[in-house]
Amino acid sequence: MRALPLLFAVLVCLAGAVPSLAQSALPIRCGDLSFEDEVRAAGGQYGTGNQGALSLLADAGINTVRLRLWHTPAPGRDDLADVLTAAARAEASGLDVLLALHYSDTWADPGQQTKPAAWERLDTDALGDSVYTYTRAVLTALRDQGTPPRYVQLGNEITGGMLWDTGRVGGAFDTPAQWARLAALLASGRAAVRNALGDDAIVILHLDRGADLAGATWFFDRLRPLFADFDVIGLSYYPWWHGDLDAFAATLDGLATRYGLPLFVAETGYPWTLGFFDDTNNLVGLPGQLLPGFPASPQGQADFLAAVADRVAAVPGGLGVCYWAPDWIAAPAFGSAWENVALFDDAGRLLPGALVLGGTAVATESTAPQTWDLTVVAYPNPTARTLTIETRTGVTRADRCGRIEVVDRLGRRVAVAESVCGDTPLRLDVSDWAPGVYAVRLSSDDRHTTVLVTVVPR
Secondary structure (H helix, E strand, O other): OOOHHHHHHHHHHHHHHOHHHHHHHOOEEEEEOOOHHHHHHOOOOOOOOOOOHHHHHHHHOOOEEEEEEOOOOOOOOOOHHHHHHHHHHHHHOOOEEEEEEOOOOOOOEOOEOEOOHHHOOOOHHHHHHHHHHHHHHHHHHHHHOOOOOOEEEEOOOOOOEEOEOOEEOOHHHOOHHHHHHHHHHHHHHHHHHHHHHOOOOEEEEEEOOOOOHHHHHHHHHHHOOOOOOOOEEEEEEOHHHHOOHHHHHHHHHHHHHHHOOOEEEEEEOOOOOOOOOOOOOOOOOOHHHOOOOOOOOHHHHHHHHHHHHHHHHOOOOEEEEEEEOOOOOOEOOEOOOOOOOOOEOOOOOEOHHHHHHOOOOOHHHOOOHHHHHEEEEEEOOOEOOEEEEEEEEOOOOOOOEEEEEEEOOOOOEEEEEEEEEOOEOEEEEOOOOOOEEEEEEEEEOOEEEEEEEEEOOO
């Protein structure tokens, strides 16, 4: 359909061509930014100048914002007005929108898929009509605002189905009739996407089985004969719940081979500390929840994200990675169960994992805690004519300087600048450079950070 087969073919080439640069090759570099408005309203800040989570993550290289939508939530929580506001901010920052429709008034996940209160008493046919009408109305509102979502996720972690019990599957509900009901509900949502957005939007079905190949194939083997009109398989992958990186890679490989569809990590995360900064119990806080070789540190978090991105990029059709709640930090009037897993520290400063997520840094270049003090940003990326290189810092003076060196894929130096500072960016004419991937390396105080840029033909 549409541009997806071509994108799939390009991904196959990328995965085989540049495995060591995997994280920069992913088309979707995403953050689920559904908490920022609540955190800021409760007194939380992001960045030393309170620039905001979306702005800082966009600077770090993310290109997509995932937004959850609940049907009729408690006031101020993830309703359509919130989504419209967030989508407008994303559009203003040049970011794509991924809309995650929960089809519930609250969290929808493997343990609960509660119907909206307004739909509780509807029969199967009326429920399907409501899914269609609601989905089309939401997407039409976003389209008319000028912010149509690029990606639409029908349901959230629907391994057990959605809109229980009508669309419930598994266990006592693992029957042909229940699978047919789930397929009909998804078909209603899919029809609404097509009628509101045409064939431009990419439809994702999202499970929680990021390291469970058997569980994922159980679901799709039963669903696809009844409903196959979707474009991408989305997965959640949290190692403390789902399994180690080998099981994760095996799941990606198995799904790609079995179904031939693009794959997307719709949710992931990893702690940068086991500490806590408020009175809310954290979801992750025990040493036993960590993967061997990935400590709960800023660098450990960055290394984990690089490992996840590498495994996604190595699979034919690996689309990208979305970090769940990178913005859910503790605020004076808003608790967080995730502040030690966010991509901002307890002072709201960006962590190095954000640069890995955005594809603007290679996590393994340095293990020193100070590496995230000074970073390098290169734009536009990709570029055909000019390249601007800046140094940026989140915790010290804005005039911190570093040595810049640009090398090509063969390690040949193509540009050097001995002292590039925050207020004096380096601008290079790359119009005569050979197309390809280049590494921009920042060196300062024995610390090193690398940004990958792509030069394309003029």
